[in-house]
Amino acid sequence: MAASDSPSAALRRRDLCSRGIRLAGKMRSDVVDLLDTYVERQGLDASASVVAVEGVPAAAVERWDEQTGTQRLLENLAAYRAFRALLAQMLEEQREQLGEADAALGRALAAVLLQVSAFAYHLEELLRLESHGPPSEEGASPPPPSHLSLFEKKLRGLGVLRELAQWAVRSARDLRQIAKPSLGSSSAPSLAESP
C-alpha cells in the first residue's frame, strides 16, 4: 500500500484491516436485523423494489479485482460518509415523524449510525497509512433530497439499508484484499492475489 511498506506499517495495516473486517461483519448483521425491523415498523413489503438511492455509490462494482487498494479505500470511504449523512437524516425524520413512539427503531438506527461512523473513521485511519491520507469531507455529503413524500422517504430508507448491507459485504472483501501483502501501493494486486 505505502510506497515502501515498512514492517510496522504493514503490521498496522493488517491489524486495522482485520478489525475493520470484524466491524463490517458486525455492522452487516445489525443492518440485516434493522432491515427486518424497519420493514415491519414502516408497514412495507419486504419484496418492494426500490430505485437506486441518490447520492450513494452502488456496492456492486465491475472489475472488482482490478481495483487498487487506494481505490477500494476511497470508494468505501465515500460510501460510508454518504451513509452517515443519510442515516443521520433518517434518524432526524424518524424523530420528527414519530417522536417517542418508536424508540426501539430509533435506537437501532442510532446504533447502526454509530457503527457506520466508526467504520468511516477506520477507513480514514487506513488511508492515513497512505501517503496522501483521506480526502476532506467538503462536498462529500449526498445532496439533500428534493421534497419527498412520507412514502418515498420510507422507500428511500429501505434502499439505504439494503445498499448498506451490500456495502458491508463488499467492505469485508475489500479489506481482505487490502490486508494481503502486496508489491506496491497503487499496483493492481497480482493475479495470484485475485479472490
Add this chain to the structure above:
Amino acid sequence: QNLKCITHNLHKMICTWDVSSKGRHGQTDFCYTTNDLPPPVCFKTKEKRVEILVPESSTTVTVTTNSVSGTAIATKEFEIHKKDVSFVPLTPRIFSLTPDFATSTLNLKWSDNGSVFPYGLDAIWQIQILRKEAMEKVTQVNYYSKLTHEDIILSWNWTSDMPLECTSHYVKLRCYINVTQFAGPKDWSDWSPVEEIPGKDSEPNGSGVFPQDTVVAVGSDVTICCVHEEGQQIQRMTYGPEIYPMIHLSRRSSAIRVLNASASDSSGTNAVCILSEDEMEGTVLFVGYAPDIPQNLSCETSNFLIVKCTWKPGRPSGLYGKRRTKYSLFERVSGKNVSCEDNEMSREHVCGFPVLADQKTYDFILGVSNPIGQTESSLLVDLIERVRPKTPEKVTVLGNSSTSVRLHWFINGSFAEIRLLCQIEISSGHSERKLHNVSVPGGKFSTYTAQLNTLHPYTKYQFRVRCSAADHFWKWSGWSRIEEHTTLEA
C-alpha cells in the same frame, strides 16, 4: 308565429317570434301599445327579437314582415297579457371556484344579481357538482338566499369525498326566484357555464397517490387514488396488507375506497399503487383519534414561582411526532398563554405556568389539539389553596440539653404570603413514633426552626419533617431525609 315574451328582471321583457321560412325577408316592423294606450310605438328590426317594457296588464303587438325590397309580406297581431310573460332569471355567473386541496374542499362564489330585483325576494340556487371524464353528477344541492336589491357575492363550500387531485371536478349552478306577485309562469334560469378544477390526471407530470400523507379520524371512509402517466397500467392498489378493488376515475386515475378506517401504527398505514414494470407510488395515512377531554386536571404550586398543572390525557390519539396531540395552558385573567412540552408516550402530562405578581386566582383553560380535532378543560384555582411545598432539605439537629433539641430545615421556595404547618416525626428505637406539629410564618427561600422538648436523655432519635400550608391545607410536602441525633446524658 309563436311570439313568446320572457322577462329576466320583471321590468323589461324580450319577445321573440318565428317567421315562415319561405323566401328571403328584409327588416321587420314591430309596433306595440303600452298598456293598450294608443298611439303604438313602432320601430324596425332585423332581429326576430325585441326588448320592450313588461306591460302593467296587457299590450297589443303587431309584427309586419317585409321583403328585401321593403314591401310588406305578412302582418300579424298578438295580444300579450302579463300572465303570458314568463319570468326566467338571468343565467348566474360563477364569480370564483377555489380549491383547498388540503381539505378537499371547493369554495364557490357567485353574484346574486340582486340589484335587478325588488327587495326581499326568495331565491333558490341549484348547485351541481360533476366529476370524472364523463362529468358524472356527484351531487346537487339547493342553496337558499334572500335578494336585497343589491348585488351580493354568495359563498358556498363543498367537501369532496375524494382528494381533489384525483380527477377533475366541475361546478355549475342555476337559480329560481320566487316572485309570488308575478302572474306569469316562472322558471329556472339556464345553467351557468361550467367551472372546472382540473385533477392531477389532467396534468402532464401529475402522477402520485393522493391524499398525500394525511391524517383522518378512526372510522372514516377514505378514498385513495392513484394518478399515473398515460399508457401505464395499475396492477393493484393496496392499503396496509390488503388489496382493494379499484374504481375507474379516468384514463389516468383509479381509486380505492377504504371504509371505517382503523387506527394506524405509529408510522402510519401505507397505501401503495403498484404499476406496470413494478413501478410503485404510495402515500401514508395516519388514522387516529381526536384528543380526549383531559381528565383530573389539577394545579398546585410548590414554591410560589411556578404553578404546575397535571392531567390524564385520556384515550391516546394514536398520532405521534409532529402530528401528536399538543397542549397549551391559557390563563384568562392575565391573558397569558403557555405551550406545554409534552411526551405523547407518558401516561400523565405536566405543564408549568409562571406565578404572576399580585395575582391570586388563576382561571386556567387547558387547550388540547391534534390534526383531527381539539377540546379543552378548565380549572379555577386560588393559589394559596393549592400549596404543596417542596420536600424540606438540609435538616440539622442541634442538641442543647439532655431532654431537648433544636431542629433546622430549609425549604426551596417563596412562602412569605402564607403560614406553614410543619410536622416533625420523632422516633427512637423502643418508643412509639410521635408527631410534633409546629406552625411557622412562611419565608422566602428560608431555613425554619423548631424546639423539641421532653426527650429522654442519652437516647438515639430519628427526626424527619414535612410541611404544608397552614391556613388552607392542600397536600403535605414529601418527608425530608431522616436525621439522627443522640440526646446528651442527664
